[in-house]
Amino acid sequence: MIVVKSIGEMRKRADDWRGRGKTIAFVPTMGFLHEGHLSLMREGRSRCDVLVTSIFVNPTQFGPNEDLDKYPRDFEGDEAKCRTEGVDAIYYPSVDEMYPEGYQTYVTVERISLGLCGGDRPVHFRGVATVCTKLFNAVKPHVTVFGQKDYQQWQLIRRMAADMDMGIEVVGMPTVRESDGLAMSSRNKYLSPDERKRA
Amino acid sequence: MIVVKSIGEMRKRADDWRGRGKTIAFVPTMGFLHEGHLSLMREGRSRCDVLVTSIFVNPTQFGPNEDLDKYPRDFEGDEAKCRTEGVDAIYYPSVDEMYPEGYQTYVTVERISLGLCGGDRPVHFRGVATVCTKLFNAVKPHVTVFGQKDYQQWQLIRRMAADMDMGIEVVGMPTVRESDGLAMSSRNKYLSPDERKRA
Numbered sequence: 001m002i003v004v005k006s007i008g009e010m011r012k013r014a015d016d017w018r019g020r021g022k023t024i025a026f027v028p029t030m031g032f033l034h035e036g037h038l039s040l041m042r043e044g045r046s047r048c049d050v051l052v053t054s055i056f057v058n059p060t061q062f063g064p065n066e067d068l069d070k071y072p073r074d075f076e077g078d079e080a081k082c083r084t085e086g087v088d089a090i091y092y093p094s095v096d097e098m099y100p101e102g103y104q105t106y107v108t109v110e111r112i113s114l115g116l117c118g119g120d121r122p123v124h125f126r127g128v129a130t131v132c133t134k135l136f137n138a139v140k141p142h143v144t145v146f147g148q149k150d151y152q153q154w155q156l157i158r159r160m161a162a163d164m165d166m167g168i169e170v171v172g173m174p175t176v177r178e179s180d181g182l183a184m185s186s187r188n189k190y191l192s193p194d195e196r197k198r199a
Numbered sequence: 200m201i202v203v204k205s206i207g208e209m210r211k212r213a214d215d216w217r218g219r220g221k222t223i224a225f226v227p228t229m230g231f232l233h234e235g236h237l238s239l240m241r242e243g244r245s246r247c248d249v250l251v252t253s254i255f256v257n258p259t260q261f262g263p264n265e266d267l268d269k270y271p272r273d274f275e276g277d278e279a280k281c282r283t284e285g286v287d288a289i290y291y292p293s294v295d296e297m298y299p300e301g302y303q304t305y306v307t308v309e310r311i312s313l314g315l316c317g318g319d320r321p322v323h324f325r326g327v328a329t330v331c332t333k334l335f336n337a338v339k340p341h342v343t344v345f346g347q348k349d350y351q352q353w354q355l356i357r358r359m360a361a362d363m364d365m366g367i368e369v370v371g372m373p374t375v376r377e378s379d380g381l382a383m384s385s386r387n388k389y390l391s392p393d394e395r396k397r398a
Binding site for chain 1: 206207210214217218220301302303304305306307308309310311328332333336337358359362363364365366
């Protein structure tokens with residue numbers, strides 16, 4: 001398993017795999033991996049020759065008062081889990097690599113971004129569409145796998161991939177739940193035992 | 200020389216060329232080709248193994264009161280010129296193929312789109328960035344060639360390609376002028392002899 005931090009190197013690896021006739025599956029994440037993410041990786045693993053996952057806590061999808069700074073991180077733990085799932089490459093760019101000085105290009109999916117999570121979080125879906133476009137352009141996947149836990153996000157990526165002629169199959173996987181029924185989420189870490197019980 | 204009308208076929212051809220190690224140069228146009236376009240094609244021809252041009256009068260970059268309906272067209276004449284310049288494929292999708300029912304994804308390059316041509320024509324550069332992203336995703340070029348006549352457009356595409364991690368070299372070529380000094384443009388057809396002289 002390799003860890004790739006530069007956009008140029010990621011693209012070169014992807015071109016090389018494609019040049020040798022390999023198919024690429026891609027699971028984008030913000031890290032702090034749980035069983036939900038791992039189920040997406042297994043699906044990707046079963047569909048393609050090469051499995052890439054990305055770990056990038058994307059600032060452009062957080063609003064000004066959201067939890068960007070305290071979003072949980074554990075790169076070493078994530079690396080071990082990826083290795084167990086047979087990931088070939090972790091794409092792990094820095095914020096400066098992704099959004100250098102002068103950055104100014106954004107992707108919007110208009111109607112799907114309204115309502116539900118989009119109503120309260122106006123920049124959220126623009127950030128998701130933008131970062132996924134950038135990740136897709138570097139990783140060049142044939143298939144990408146998303147969780148249906150974030151249903152609106154999955155629909156948005158499907159729409160975007162079709163509208164933008166990306167030629168990427170966007171697979172949605174069922175929500176994975178804890179034994180007590182709570183949907184798995186990296187943000188469950190924020191819950192106190194009492195909050196957790198109510199959730 | 201082939202003419203490709205479907206997005207899926209274009210992408211398949213591009214994958215096939217890339218799979219055989221060929222480099223692809225791409226010149227997007229709205230047709231009604233003149234010597235300016237042909238100079239871009241010659242540059243593309245000299246740089247890559249395969250030369251693709253597109254002919255698509257893109258509705259999303261015209262404002263409501265602009266000249267979309269009367270924009271000049273001459274596909275047969277364009278085809279003959281492309282053949283002479285050694286074009287391998289003309290990508291010639293329909294408006295319905297590019298913007299089907301339910302289409303809703305747009306690319307914006309924020310600061311470069313303001314001022315100059317962007318001030319008067321608010322949707323213009325969003326349309327240009329969007330259609331170029333779609334064309335690039337289907338043609339998968341290594342190099343794309345634009346005219347510096349449309350200077351702001353060239354800068355916008357360079358910025359977009361960098362911001363979106365497209366891995367495409369965006370080459371700009373000097374403006375080609377008529378013998379009387381007027382910059383060549385398909386829209387010069389609109390000028391009366393007197394207007395032409397003043398221009």
